[in-house]
Amino acid sequence: MQPLLTLNGIERRYGDVAALDGVSFSVAPGAYVALLGPSGSGKTTLLRVIAGFEQPDAGHVVFDGRRIRDIPTHRRGIGIVFQNFALFPHLTVEKNVSFGLLNRESETNMDRRAIDAKVRDMIALVGLKGLESRDMHQISGGQRQRVALARTLVTEPRLVLLDEPLGALDANLRARMRDELRSLHDRLGVTFLHVTGSEAEALAMGDTIIVLDRGRIAQVDLAESIYNHPASPQVARLLNCYNLFEGAVEGREFVSSVGRFPLDGARAPGRPGKASAYAIRHDRIAVRPVDRPISPDEAGLAATFVASEYSGSSVLSFFATAGGQVIEVEDHLSLREPPNYAQKQGYALAWEPRDALVFA
Amino acid sequence: MQSAVMKPALALYTTLFLVFLYAPFAILAILSFQTGPEGGPQFPIIEWSSYWYQHLFGLAPPSRVAPLPIGESLFRSMTLAFMTMIVSTVLGVMSAQAFRSRFKGSGIVFYLIVLGMMVPGVLVGLGMALVANFFGIDRHWWSTAFVLHVVYTFPFAFLVMLAIFNRFDKSVEEASWSLGVSPARTFRKVTFPLIFPGVLSAMLFAFTLSYDEFSRTLFASGRDLTLPLAIYGTFAVEIHPNVFAFGVLTTLFSFALLGVYAILMSLSVRRARRIAIQEE
Amino acid sequence: MVATRDESEMTTTTTTIAAENAHVDPPPRNNGARVAYWLIAPGVVWMGLFLVLPMLMIVYVSFWTQTTFKIEPILTTKSWVTFFASDTYLGALGTTVRIWLTVLATTLLVGYPSALFVGLFVKNKTIQTVLLTLCVIPFWTSFLIRVLAWRPMLGKEGAINLILMKFGIITQPIEALLFSDLSVVIGMTQIYCVFMVGPIAFMLARIDPNIIEAARDLGAGFWRIFRTIILPLSMPGVVVGAIFVSVMVLGEFATSAALSGRKVNLLGNIIVTQVGSLKWAFAAVAGVILTIVIGAVVAGLLRIVDLRNEL
Numbered sequence: 001m002q003p004l005l006t007l008n009g010i011e012r013r014y015g016d017v018a019a020l021d022g023v024s025f026s027v028a029p030g031a032y033v034a035l036l037g038p039s040g041s042g043k044t045t046l047l048r049v050i051a052g053f054e055q056p057d058a059g060h061v062v063f064d065g066r067r068i069r070d071i072p073t074h075r076r077g078i079g080i081v082f083q084n085f086a087l088f089p090h091l092t093v094e095k096n097v098s099f100g101l102l103n104r105e106s107e108t109n110m111d112r113r114a115i116d117a118k119v120r121d122m123i124a125l126v127g128l129k130g131l132e133s134r135d136m137h138q139i140s141g142g143q144r145q146r147v148a149l150a151r152t153l154v155t156e157p158r159l160v161l162l163d164e165p166l167g168a169l170d171a172n173l174r175a176r177m178r179d180e181l182r183s184l185h186d187r188l189g190v191t192f193l194h195v196t197g198s199e200a201e202a203l204a205m206g207d208t209i210i211v212l213d214r215g216r217i218a219q220v221d222l223a224e225s226i227y228n229h230p231a232s233p234q235v236a237r238l239l240n241c242y243n244l245f246e247g248a249v250e251g252r253e254f255v256s257s258v259g260r261f262p263l264d265g266a267r268a269p270g271r272p273g274k275a276s277a278y279a280i281r282h283d284r285i286a287v288r289p290v291d292r293p294i295s296p297d298e299a300g301l302a303a304t305f306v307a308s309e310y311s312g313s314s315v316l317s318f319f320a321t322a323g324g325q326v327i328e329v330e331d332h333l334s335l336r337e338p339p340n341y342a343q344k345q346g347y348a349l350a351w352e353p354r355d356a357l358v359f360a
Numbered sequence: 361m362q363s364a365v366m367k368p369a370l371a372l373y374t375t376l377f378l379v380f381l382y383a384p385f386a387i388l389a390i391l392s393f394q395t396g397p398e399g400g401p402q403f404p405i406i407e408w409s410s411y412w413y414q415h416l417f418g419l420a421p422p423s424r425v426a427p428l429p430i431g432e433s434l435f436r437s438m439t440l441a442f443m444t445m446i447v448s449t450v451l452g453v454m455s456a457q458a459f460r461s462r463f464k465g466s467g468i469v470f471y472l473i474v475l476g477m478m479v480p481g482v483l484v485g486l487g488m489a490l491v492a493n494f495f496g497i498d499r500h501w502w503s504t505a506f507v508l509h510v511v512y513t514f515p516f517a518f519l520v521m522l523a524i525f526n527r528f529d530k531s532v533e534e535a536s537w538s539l540g541v542s543p544a545r546t547f548r549k550v551t552f553p554l555i556f557p558g559v560l561s562a563m564l565f566a567f568t569l570s571y572d573e574f575s576r577t578l579f580a581s582g583r584d585l586t587l588p589l590a591i592y593g594t595f596a597v598e599i600h601p602n603v604f605a606f607g608v609l610t611t612l613f614s615f616a617l618l619g620v621y622a623i624l625m626s627l628s629v630r631r632a633r634r635i636a637i638q639e640e
Numbered sequence: 641m642v643a644t645r646d647e648s649e650m651t652t653t654t655t656t657i658a659a660e661n662a663h664v665d666p667p668p669r670n671n672g673a674r675v676a677y678w679l680i681a682p683g684v685v686w687m688g689l690f691l692v693l694p695m696l697m698i699v700y701v702s703f704w705t706q707t708t709f710k711i712e713p714i715l716t717t718k719s720w721v722t723f724f725a726s727d728t729y730l731g732a733l734g735t736t737v738r739i740w741l742t743v744l745a746t747t748l749l750v751g752y753p754s755a756l757f758v759g760l761f762v763k764n765k766t767i768q769t770v771l772l773t774l775c776v777i778p779f780w781t782s783f784l785i786r787v788l789a790w791r792p793m794l795g796k797e798g799a800i801n802l803i804l805m806k807f808g809i810i811t812q813p814i815e816a817l818l819f820s821d822l823s824v825v826i827g828m829t830q831i832y833c834v835f836m837v838g839p840i841a842f843m844l845a846r847i848d849p850n851i852i853e854a855a856r857d858l859g860a861g862f863w864r865i866f867r868t869i870i871l872p873l874s875m876p877g878v879v880v881g882a883i884f885v886s887v888m889v890l891g892e893f894a895t896s897a898a899l900s901g902r903k904v905n906l907l908g909n910i911i912v913t914q915v916g917s918l919k920w921a922f923a924a925v926a927g928v929i930l931t932i933v934i935g936a937v938v939a940g941l942l943r944i945v946d947l948r949n950e951l
Contacts (some may be wrong), residue, residue, distance in 0.1 A: 100539030461672035480891020487694025607785035
């Protein structure tokens, strides 16, 4: 299948700073792609280049088989949903949604009744029925988000760019809108490129995830693969579900400041002597009392319990090593009993060597 | 800080300052009710009367005091101010819109525009008169004086619009483009309605500045007098309280204009809501 | 998984693509700048024709030959020589500078304490706005009417003399109040001090109250705080105000005409009378000199504070 969108070596500089430093990837039609990057990684710049608000200094964007550098935004057929929603404050909900259809350059021959019907359907689809004549300051944050979505989707763009669309919502609403966004995508069959700084959001929503780090692509893969096999320590750190140790491979062991870990069965063991990083996922660590020491075929270390944090279906516990490094352990409540660790008590943290990742 | 002493002292000073600002005008208003035509422009008030107001409108019996030539000059000033308001607001909006994107030479252009409000009227007036003489162009309030009024008020409109655009959220325009709406139509349908309060302020600035402007008009307007020129003409001769009465009336007119501006402002804020209700 | 190698591989491929690209595509069109030029063009043309051209014309005509009632485009420096040989003209230049300096001082003296009160001592934003509006309201009265309003105030039988005599402070009316340097200075001060109050109050209102609080905690008295914190931070406002006042006072002629009984002749008055008697070349010479004076004053003021860093 021919990709809908292809980016080829996109570069964008602001003075000496490269916001985008040779970004290439492609998006298949109908896909839900999540673009994950920390703030400052260049993800918003990337969206602005695709939308046509900014020109890349080098590289090209191919959309629907055409290079679109010289095509202005309004002729690209790419919709965008802004983080701050960027609604038209002087128009009602209905006028916001119908704005594109009534004012766009192409398809001016669409008759008023057809437009009205389409707008009505879209307003119903996003659940704004009854609020048509409300002003933008008379509706809630979640409703504004829906107006922003409806306004874009009603113009039937081939590609919708979502710039941290859930960033301005509170946590409760964010979870609900996640599901709604996903189901809207599946129902309308539009291609979504969803930019986010939240690893949880990216993993939950994207079929494919593109990880952007300091203006470069760090990894492109299916959500599950990214979660299980981050390609670099940077990606692992970004995913926020790995404990990372710096150190070096010596013989059959990884040597770090917190201890020596056997490498038998560990994935991608690095070459001996080279500086590398060792990662173990939060939920792959078992917590045991100190009197049950770590066996030779296990990896592990001793640490003191600091605090726990409950978040719905899991508990995140923080331990500190003697050297002060914080180790995070996640217990899924569906798998284990809710843990009950004692404050300032020492524990043995153990894991299977084959669950660990070693980066060269 | 010895606020205990400083604050009341400064408050008193500020009060005196306000008295200093307003006192002459209060005196002028009082003296405008001097009896006429024998009463002069000074104290004491011989008798309270509205004679000079009647005199202004030609309702008083003819006397040795010539009536102020305000009828036609008022019309000219209003027309001139209106023309100036339209042109300088259009220029101001266009230029400020241009300054939203970086372009080469914007620094020099900025100073060129601001220069228009800095150069004293007597200088541009003189220059314009010389240019007109040189090219054999007749000087009129609606031609040579008008272009100078715009030179003077356009920078104000420009600066007002620049300030408005500084606080303008560009993403609503980008959103409109992304919906397939051309930049020109986006400006008409999104940008302009949103900056409209600023445009009103620019218009108010331009109108009042032009309406009151006279040093540029003095050399550039030819024979027909505008209102400020008519008043300036009274400087040379003996002044009568009719000028004071006229001052009171123009001030009231200015306040009426301010009132209209305030009403338009609040209307433009409320408009969106009203449209919403009507079209429901 | 060898991530670093992957990354380096990717960059090499992308750089080749980028290099290739540069050959294929023409440089991107800078649409924003092109539209900007079209938008700015009418304003620039207008200012060029009706501001720059007239100013150049003044310089040009100042070198024309002046005969009794007309000027001819024969270049000469005669008008310039006449100007600098004439006590009247040089006197006008002196008067202009004297009145300007005096009014600059009085507007600062009258305006600064009021700005200090409004900008720093009034904490309530509403009262602050009301006070500033009160300062601006007189602007909606005709400038000329405001000048004229001083006549019944300052005259021999004017309000001030009347009040002073009533309280027995003076027995004879003070005649020097009207038609003198003093009346011109008083009139100009009242008309222009708002331009001083506004910018200063604006800068003072931006001072973080915590700084002053901290200084007071360290035991600094009012004068010390004023000298070391308030005054330096308000300087940009003073300079902006001074530029406004200077430009307007230097270009003045109406106030002096109305309140001095033609005793105070500024360069502006010279220009008006010369034009009145069709002495265009002399008027142009006075105009060039006035332009130079204003340019020097503004440039000098801008040297005190770099406004671009401050505002």
